[in-house]
Amino acid sequence: MYEAGFAEIYDEVHRHRGKDYAAEAAYLAQLVRARHPSADSVLDVASGTGGHLRHLRERFTTAEGLEMSPEMLAIARERLPGLRLHQGDMRAFRLGRRYDAITLMFSSIGYVLDQADLERTLRCLAEHLHLGGVLIIEPWVFPDTFLPGYVAADLVRHDDRSIARISHSVRDGDAVVMTVHYLDADSGGVKHLTDVHRLALFTREQYEDAFAKAGCPAEFVTSAQFSRGLFVGVRTPPA
Numbered sequence: 001m002y003e004a005g006f007a008e009i010y011d012e013v014h015r016h017r018g019k020d021y022a023a024e025a026a027y028l029a030q031l032v033r034a035r036h037p038s039a040d041s042v043l044d045v046a047s048g049t050g051g052h053l054r055h056l057r058e059r060f061t062t063a064e065g066l067e068m069s070p071e072m073l074a075i076a077r078e079r080l081p082g083l084r085l086h087q088g089d090m091r092a093f094r095l096g097r098r099y100d101a102i103t104l105m106f107s108s109i110g111y112v113l114d115q116a117d118l119e120r121t122l123r124c125l126a127e128h129l130h131l132g133g134v135l136i137i138e139p140w141v142f143p144d145t146f147l148p149g150y151v152a153a154d155l156v157r158h159d160d161r162s163i164a165r166i167s168h169s170v171r172d173g174d175a176v177v178m179t180v181h182y183l184d185a186d187s188g189g190v191k192h193l194t195d196v197h198r199l200a201l202f203t204r205e206q207y208e209d210a211f212a213k214a215g216c217p218a219e220f221v222t223s224a225q226f227s228r229g230l231f232v233g234v235r236t237p238p239a
């Protein structure tokens, strides 16, 4: 998952799909400042190739990332020299500092295994927030919004390179198994790559429960930009 080959294709495909990291980062900063006007530091978790960080760093004095895949990190490091990027697992990391805001975007939370893993992850994120800090998570689809057998298809042409991406998603218990096929072609030939993702399905209530248990009661915010909505929690003092 997100290894060599796939990491390089990632940005090409999402640029083609019209993903607007600048506008998303602007909206995230707005959500944070509405709850914590003096927020000055942000950690983007599962930060991938740094799409959001590139713009968050223009809006926060401190912007850092945490990412598990060395291949995705390598691309982010090359693109964002000077920015602190940590390698780690969102479910269990310890950076020895706290932030005013933490973001976990593009449904990356779906990579946790089950409800216990979701709760563990949210506790770990909350431990890295100052009191009053803001935790924003873009969820994966909910069980009742998942479309079984869903197919997504994209064709990206860039200079002499063409990339076709076709994904097919099926339900497997409390998770979605998404198989992504890529045909990556240039004048040298055509490569076929297959990447399999398992993304856990949680209801809105399960997410809200995990936020509350982590001491960050959350509201669910909908906007045109984020079709899956966003959970926005604020870390409160322990009762």
Ligand SMILES: C[S@@+](CC[C@H](N)C(=O)[O-])C[C@H]1O[C@@H](n2cnc3c(N)ncnc32)[C@H](O)[C@@H]1O
Pocket (backbone or CB within 6 Å): 001, 002, 045, 046, 047, 048, 049, 050, 051, 052, 066, 067, 068, 069, 072, 088, 089, 090, 091, 104, 105, 106, 107, 108, 111
């Ligand atoms: C859909 S991509 C999103 C990347 C980035 N947030 C964006 O919006 O472009 C999911 C990312 O989550 C990372 N990831 C998956 N499981 C992780 C984990 N347990 N800890 C940290 N990162 C993880 C993957 O390596 C990948 O970069």
